[in-house]
Amino acid sequence: MCSIDGTLLDFKNLDRLAAGDTGIHRLDPRAKVVVTLVFVVCVVSCGKYELAALLPFFLFPVFMVTLADIPALYLAKKIAVIIPFAVMVGMFNPLLDRQVVLHVGALGISGGWVSFASIVVRAVLTVSSALVLVAVTGFPAICAALERMGMPQPFAVQLLFLYRYIFVLTEEGAQVSRARELRTFGGRGRGIRVYGSMIGHLLLRTWMRAERIHMAMLARGFSGAFHTRRQFCFGIRETAFVLGWSLFFITARLVPVAHLLGSLVTGIL
Amino acid sequence: MHMADALLSPAVGGTMWAVSAGAIAYSSAKVRKELDDRKVPLMGVLGAFLFAAQMINFTIPATGSSGHLGGGLLLAMLLGPSAAFLTISSVLMVQALFFADGGLLALGCNIFNMGFIPAFLVYPLVYTRVAGSAPGRKRLVAATMISAVIGLQLGPLCVVLETVFSGISALPFSTFALLMQPIHLAIGVVEGIVTVAIVTFVHAARPEIIPGAMGARPLGRRPFRAVLVAVFAAAILTGGVLSGFASKNPDGLEWAIAKVTGAEALPGTEQGLHAAMTALQKKTAFLPDYGFKKDGNRGGRNATDSLGTSLSGVVGGVLTLAIVFLSGFLLKRRRPTA
Numbered sequence: 001m002c003s004i005d006g007t008l009l010d011f012k013n014l015d016r017l018a019a020g021d022t023g024i025h026r027l028d029p030r031a032k033v034v035v036t037l038v039f040v041v042c043v044v045s046c047g048k049y050e051l052a053a054l055l056p057f058f059l060f061p062v063f064m065v066t067l068a069d070i071p072a073l074y075l076a077k078k079i080a081v082i083i084p085f086a087v088m089v090g091m092f093n094p095l096l097d098r099q100v101v102l103h104v105g106a107l108g109i110s111g112g113w114v115s116f117a118s119i120v121v122r123a124v125l126t127v128s129s130a131l132v133l134v135a136v137t138g139f140p141a142i143c144a145a146l147e148r149m150g151m152p153q154p155f156a157v158q159l160l161f162l163y164r165y166i167f168v169l170t171e172e173g174a175q176v177s178r179a180r181e182l183r184t185f186g187g188r189g190r191g192i193r194v195y196g197s198m199i200g201h202l203l204l205r206t207w208m209r210a211e212r213i214h215m216a217m218l219a220r221g222f223s224g225a226f227h228t229r230r231q232f233c234f235g236i237r238e239t240a241f242v243l244g245w246s247l248f249f250i251t252a253r254l255v256p257v258a259h260l261l262g263s264l265v266t267g268i269l
Numbered sequence: 270m271h272m273a274d275a276l277l278s279p280a281v282g283g284t285m286w287a288v289s290a291g292a293i294a295y296s297s298a299k300v301r302k303e304l305d306d307r308k309v310p311l312m313g314v315l316g317a318f319l320f321a322a323q324m325i326n327f328t329i330p331a332t333g334s335s336g337h338l339g340g341g342l343l344l345a346m347l348l349g350p351s352a353a354f355l356t357i358s359s360v361l362m363v364q365a366l367f368f369a370d371g372g373l374l375a376l377g378c379n380i381f382n383m384g385f386i387p388a389f390l391v392y393p394l395v396y397t398r399v400a401g402s403a404p405g406r407k408r409l410v411a412a413t414m415i416s417a418v419i420g421l422q423l424g425p426l427c428v429v430l431e432t433v434f435s436g437i438s439a440l441p442f443s444t445f446a447l448l449m450q451p452i453h454l455a456i457g458v459v460e461g462i463v464t465v466a467i468v469t470f471v472h473a474a475r476p477e478i479i480p481g482a483m484g485a486r487p488l489g490r491r492p493f494r495a496v497l498v499a500v501f502a503a504a505i506l507t508g509g510v511l512s513g514f515a516s517k518n519p520d521g522l523e524w525a526i527a528k529v530t531g532a533e534a535l536p537g538t539e540q541g542l543h544a545a546m547t548a549l550q551k552k553t554a555f556l557p558d559y560g561f562k563k564d565g566n567r568g569g570r571n572a573t574d575s576l577g578t579s580l581s582g583v584v585g586g587v588l589t590l591a592i593v594f595l596s597g598f599l600l601k602r603r604r605p606t607a
Contacts, residue, residue, distance in 0.1 A: 004324045011367055040374045045279045048437045055589040062597035082369045086275045089438050096439040112439060119275045119437060126274035127369040134366045142366065152297030154309070155355055161313020162359045166320050173321030192459070195327035196466020199338060202325075203318060203467060204474055210314040214307055261592075262585020 004174040018138030024068040029145035031238035042249040048115040052258040061128040086123035274372030278435035286377030296351035341387030357384035391420040414461035421457030425449040
């Protein structure tokens with residue numbers, strides 16, 4: 001099992017990638033958010049047996065990862081952690097749906113296996129798109145983009161606050177957790193009673209910290225809004241980015257690209 | 270309990286997005302109107318607390334496994350429904366973006382299942398009823414336990430319903446529900462015990478925190494209930510509109526009910542956006558009858574015919590992937606020199 005410190009480090013690493021300075025990083029965050037949402041909806045709207053239709057969509061994460069210089073192996077590891085959950089729910093499909101829908105040579109493949117594979121492929125696609133979005137944009141910029149797209153301001157402030165203090169409090173949580181681990185032998189003192197008062201202590205410290213933070217913020221003239229230094233504008237590059245990718249996603253969704261390609265090749269052969 | 274994008278249909282995901290977005294807008298307006306400046310940093314920091322607390326695991330005695338706090342109920346008890354809902358939603362959003370727990374489309378579902386249910390259904394309708402205005406220790410414990418168990422039954426039930434409505438997983442409703450509900454009964458009990466332990470500890474150490482949050486809440490029960498009804502009406506409306514405007518057969522609800530009762534063993538998914546998309550695809554596709562068939566026309570073809578098309582499908586799929594990754598590889602190679 002991975003430790004809290006490890007998770008936290010991982011968390012910081014993903015966000016640190018957003019400090020890069022490539023063409024993708026410089027795009028207006030709104031463009032990236034919109035394209036990612038179009039991507040997710042197009043991927044998810046594919047029918048459950050349309051495995052081949054999903055494959056062209058890999059172009060988007062691959063392009064983003066390469067153009068934005070994101071370490072692909074790091075991303076692949078993060079995706080691999082999530083996939084078991086999709087596999088767990090999808091693994092019943094081959095058992096329940098046994099009708100043969102596909103023949104490869106003499107081998108008949110049942111609908112369940114096709115839909116199972118499509119669930120896993122979808123999971124890879126959607127998970128990678130979310131991670132790529134954070135890696136090329138950064139969380140504060142995503143919040144700013146969402147706020148300018150109509151997200152209520154208190155929620156945006158809440159997200160930024162949360163983000164600001166996650167690191168502080170998770171470190172505190174990790175300390176508490178480590179302290180307990182060093183003091184408990186053979187599972188003693190690891191039950192719910194100790195856990196309750198431990199989390200309670202964390203809660204109290206959090207609460208007191210919130211009070212101090214609030215006073216400090218008032219002293220500095222906080223009036224309910226965060227101000228960011230970076231200004232973005234939605235220019236020609238952003239429009240091209242959004243239109244280009246959306247067009248590609250919708251085309252890939254409506255036209256069976258993979259099949260066309262396949263019949264072209266098998267036709268030639 | 271996080272749902273994944275991979276199991277959702279756009280109609281279900283979109284509907285839940287609309288519901289959750291509406292609830293977020295409502296809660297934001299409410300929090301702004303309350304104008305309790307102290308609440309803003311408190312919510313943010315408590316969100317971070319929940320985040321940290323979820324990472325610390327406790328061992329479940331005699332099983333060797335471990336679990337962690339969910340926290341929806343606890344936050345509702347400390348902050349009141351709307352502030353708690355915003356806080357949980359923000360935590361879920363960070364989890365969706367950084368850890369890909371769930372996903373972007375599933376975010377609406379997850380916010381509803383883990384935020385809306387504890388904050389807007391269980392807390393006002395169960396917890397405050399059982400606990401009363403100034404609960405003693407026993408009542409507090411009973412109210413917390415009951416609320417936690419109910420919340421962790423309703424949430425997974427929604428997960429099951431959302432998955433079944435989406436029709437991507439082949440699991441029928443009854444089987445899935447039988448898998449989910451009993452497990453979450455146990456989890457609900459543990460969640461209740463943990464919440465009780467934390468609340469009694471805080472109650473002993475800083476007694477003003479818990480009644481203080483409760484005093485801030487009853488700003489009017491009636492408007493809240495009106496909003497609850499409005500949100501549900503909006504939910505049903507959006508669901509109806511979203512699936513209705515695209516569906517060939519307008520009675521999506523009937524279809525859903527037939528499916529919930531388990532009448533069909535093999536779910537037919539041609540509904541809502543799927544139907545619109547496949548209809549469009551049939552019109553625009555150059556090769557309308559290729560190997561992977563939809564439910565509608567499945568099984569009606571002879572083997573030799575589909576052998577040819579599915580071969581081209583497999584070849585095409587492999588080629589597509591090869592082209593995609595090759596283009597990435599070439600881009601990577603080209604850039605350092607450029």
